[in-house]
Amino acid sequence: MEKYIGIMSGTSLDGIDAVLVATDGERVTLLARTGSPFEPGLRRRLLALAGGDAVTARQWGELDAELGQAYAAVTLQLLHESGHSAEHIRAIGCHGQTVWHQPAGPLPFSLQLGDGNRLAADTGIIAINDFRRKDMALGGQGAPLVPAFHQRVLGGVDHVRILVNIGGIANITVLAPDQPVLGFDVGPGNMLMDLWARRHLGQPYDNNAAFALQGRVDTALLNRLLAEPWLALPAPKSTGRELFSEAWLNARLPVEIKPADVQATLAEFTATAIANEVDKWPAGELLVCGGGGHNPLLMQRLAALLPNWRVDTSNSAGVDMDAMEAMAFAWLAHQTMHNLPGNLPEVTGARRPAILGAIHLPG
Ligand SMILES: Nc1ncnc2c1ncn2[C@@H]1O[C@H](COP(=O)(O)OP(=O)(O)O)[C@@H](O)[C@H]1O
Ligand SMILES: [Mg+2]
Known part of the structure; x- marks a missing residue:
């Protein structure tokens, strides 16, 4: 069994959930779970952005960086609390924070913020994010992936x-x-x-x-x-x-x-x-x-x-209701690391199953 970390922060904008799982792709066992609420200022800015408020490129980039840091901090907290170190972990699957999801129209896209480069560099673990857009590039909704x-x-x-x-x-x-x-x-x-x-x-x-x-x-x-x-x-x-x-x-x-x-x-x-x-x-x-x-x-x-x-x-x-989504992204990271598809075309409408995500190496 390999160990993966899954990180989820959903549309409720309540904060970040992180889990550590052991999986061989078939079975997925929850080993540890932690979480961290969003700092109120960050939450307010995310709410504004997700509500369609105009932001500058600079504000956008700063939010991306700040979220990347926040995901890394939760990861380090999870490692600390569970007594694991970075080399025990094969990869992190990080959903990111959705700020716009537009599955229809001539140019469908779904944008999740949270810099994966920072997540990989700050933790020393391979970080995979941007799970939705491959499915969308293949004509799918990019959702749901769970x-x-x-x-x-x-x-x-x-x-x-x-x-x-x-x-x-x-x-x-x-x-x-x-x-x-x-x-x-x-x-x-x-x-x-x-x-x-x-x-x-x-x-x-x-x-x-x-x-x-x-x-x-x-x-x-x-x-x-x-x-x-x-x-x-x-x-x-x-x-x-x-x-x-x-x-x-x-x-x-x-x-x-x-x-x-x-x-x-x-x-x-x-x-x-x-x-x-x-x-x-x-x-x-x-x-x-x-x-x-x-x-x-x-x-x-x-x-x-x-x-x-x-x-x-x-x-x-037998599956912790509060860990489910983050576990799904840990499992999706496993799929990507093994060149296995993560989407179900019958669910998303994509033309075919695909290997999902963008991989950020820590080295
Ligand atoms: N005790 C509770 N009573 C009512 N609602 C709750 C309670 N605990 C959690 N919630 C709801 O769950 C939401 C967070 O759910 P979550 O699964 O984290 O959503 P997301 O995946 O969108 O972040 C909160 O915003 C709140 O609406
Ligand atoms: Mg949440």
């Missing part, structure tokens, strides 16, 4: 097993017996709820849904949110802050509404958009991973909307 990993660690069961990763965006992976893996984004995850919590509570998220639980679902607003045409598009599809933005929400809010009712409605919207997709398959097991799995209201609403499904977190199937 389904291949989900299949590897949670596939091969005799019933329909759907994974939903509830990060900033929610994406599902459908593992059904004797069928190709399916996976696509289904809508916002925590992103809209986080935005509203920031606006009305001054907090990064609605901790344990306390604010949402004070409100009532506004059916008219819920229906307006659910009428978003993107939700009805067929897969392959992916989305991000570019669509489900503050402007998108503002355009749908009524003039008079209690903030807690908006929070309750956003939670219901998130759960409903997920459940509507899940419900298209014969009932089985729905496993939640990502930060949304810690939101008790989301979990409760998913279970209520899917009465015939067993709804639980991925922990119940």
Whole structure:
């Protein structure tokens, strides 16, 4: 077994998750996990950039460098905490911070910041990043990339097993017996709820849904949110802050509404958009991973909307819900180092499987 480090920082912009795994490509064992929240100033600048604010080339480059440093610092922290040193690690798979994801149109692209040169130089470990653009160069969405990993660690069961990763965006992976893996984004995850919590509570998220639980679902607003045409598009599809933005929400809010009712409605919207997709398959097991799995209201609403499904977190199937995405990028690094493909064309829509990522050597 070789050891890899995986680093994930998702669209929630909450911070960086890092894991150390041992893998032979088939089995993936979690050895250690750590994390680090974004420093508030960095978070604010990332939010502005991801919201479409204009930045200068200099600001752009500085953010790239600063993120590269932040990824390196988390890596060193992980090595320290787990008692490993750089020479034990074959490579780092670093997702980077998405600042723009545009899978459609004449010039599709997806940009993740976080200088891999710095990550390699500061840690002394091979750093692989920029995992999405090869898939896009081959006509794919560049997303989601985690389904291949989900299949590897949670596939091969005799019933329909759907994974939903509830990060900033929610994406599902459908593992059904004797069928190709399916996976696509289904809508916002925590992103809209986080935005509203920031606006009305001054907090990064609605901790344990306390604010949402004070409100009532506004059916008219819920229906307006659910009428978003993107939700009805067929897969392959992916989305991000570019669509489900503050402007998108503002355009749908009524003039008079209690903030807690908006929070309750956003939670219901998130759960409903997920459940509507899940419900298209014969009932089985729905496993939640990502930060949304810690939101008790989301979990409760998913279970209520899917009465015939067993709804639980991925922990119940033996994979740490908070480590899943970072583990996927550690595994993707393994794939790249072994000249193996990382994407699933049936998921992303790419013309063929491809070796993903840009490799930065430390030497
Ligand atoms: N106790 C909790 N109550 C409600 N929401 C939570 C809780 N813990 C985490 N979250 C949600 O999870 C999000 C982080 O999820 P994460 O999987 O890291 O997303 P991403 O991959 O986009 O970074 C937070 O922004 C928050 O919305
Ligand atoms: Mg996160």
